Amino acid sequence: MNSIQKIFEQKDQNLLSIYFTCGYPELNDTNKVIKALEANNVDFIEVGLPYSDPLADGPTIQDSSQQALKNGINLDVVFEQLMEIKDTNKTPLVLMGYLNQMLKYGEDKFCKKVIECGIDTLIIPDLPMVEFENHYQELFNKYGLTNVFLITPHTSKERIHKIDNYTNAFIYVVASASITGAKGEISNQQIAYFERIKALNLKSKLIIGFGISDHKTFSTACSYANGAIIGSAFIKSIKQSGVSGIEPFISGIR
């Protein structure tokens, strides 16, 4: 059982996950952010690896990534930072990055480091299912890593069922045809899509992300899934209020 499955054993409703960009706003804020999120009972944390060309991300995460890279973040620094809190942090971490980062670092070396940091779940938005099947499934199994797949309003039923069988953590339900970033309200069309996914009675847990930004969108998402992920809205908040703003931000969501 992986770290995310353990969380679902204890709780399977209203799970709150927060995405943040490593090394942002300051290089050494990574662990401060993780500690503050843990202190505020966030259920699991998505640790974003800053990338120069993040195709699935909107302006907020693009900007935070650029800033983090300017701050001097890189994969070695991220792994060092995560090693420091490995023994004290109890909130599961999910690593989110783009495939080229893993490719260049060395796929085996990357997987080994991730496990050493106590992380067993990855989200790689540009790793499609066919490449996973042909090139990565075996590697991830070897290290005991789980890959989270994304589904969208345009993913076919057959594909969703296939993904359901590949996932040990959860299915990341992308809330609309979009890149990351707040959209405000959740539309009736989106709700119809959430209902359609819910009605498939998948064995995997469902977490909704992209465009979830506040209490209202979070609680709407949670009525159709096991929980939701907030990213860009959180980045905006720490940009404005820093680490000390995390507590009011989280209590505002719940």
Add this chain to the structure above:
Amino acid sequence: MKSKFHPDKNGYFGQFGGAFIPELLHPNVKELEDNYIQIIESKEFQDEYKSLLKDFVGRPTPLYLAKTLSEKYGAHIYLKREDLCHTGAHKVNNTVGQILIAKKLGKTKIIAETGAGQHGVATATVCALMGLDCTVFMGEKDIVRQAPNVARMKMLGAKIVPATSGSKTLKDATNEAIRYWIQNPETFYLIGSVVGPHPHPDMVARLQATISEEMKWQLKEKTGKEDPDTIIACVGGGSNAAGAFYHYFDDEDVELIAVEAAGLGVNSGESAATSQLGEVGIIHGSKTILMQDDYGQIVEPYSISAGLDYPGVGPLHAYLYESGRAKFMNATDKEALAAGFELTKLEGIIPALETAHALAVLPKIDFKKDQVVVINLSGRGDKDLETFIQYLED
């Protein structure tokens, strides 16, 4: 005939290619993958495509023996005059084909990226022709340095969206086009080069292949042989080179030379010579050779030529490089400018700055007597006059 330089069923050329795309793009890319070959090979498509190439684009483009240039370099140098295509470059061969594919798939909204603006103009042109909605993404830096093409696109009714991220050039325009596509999956992404996720590189190569198809019979007429000794083409993403090489891939006697932009010098830190500076990596949905740092962050390239200012190269070219089938050379800004002025003075042809890079390797090659060389003259230099004039005054 299946060549080893055609992709396998997953879109790989050797270890390069594939389709590394976010899930949202899967249905679009799959729809194209399932249909493009069938459409391209259909009689209906071929009739319309050939007719447009002939009467709208102005094909076949001439194969011109450049006598003065030949004399100077001691070879028979032929210029494949893609600069004479409607809109001024080879780019339109691809856009005419893709717009027919888009129509066949029932798409009404077209998006494109552009560097030098040639692909943007060629896309805006076919959209005007077909009455389709057109949005072009262009780096902010390129909007300034290729102003005439921006004006042409606007006149043709295209909406221009400036890309303001990263180096504000072709890479960033492509990022923004892909992000828009993710958010508007009903649009057709009319990609401008042999880059992007499979099947885009193969589709664009097939549509540019008309260049080498014509070269074969034109050379036969002029020299008695279909095959030249050498073909030279510049490479940014690589579409004009793909077209010029396409029907010669398996003809190992024909030397293929791809010329990249070295900017201020390959090792100056201001360069776009991807094959020399890059390593295996993923950009714009394709595994290829990519300029990147030790942690896989994409390095901002530099070239005076907006069309070659790209940190990657199409997966086909990565394979042509790795397999040794093509020889990769490069030319600096300065060498390209000199070659551009030289062609203008010796032959009365002002080439695009991109194309000038292909011409710039002539002094670096030791030609045999009677060597038959074809240079793919991919585009004309009207759009670059401002840059050329700056150096004329110097």
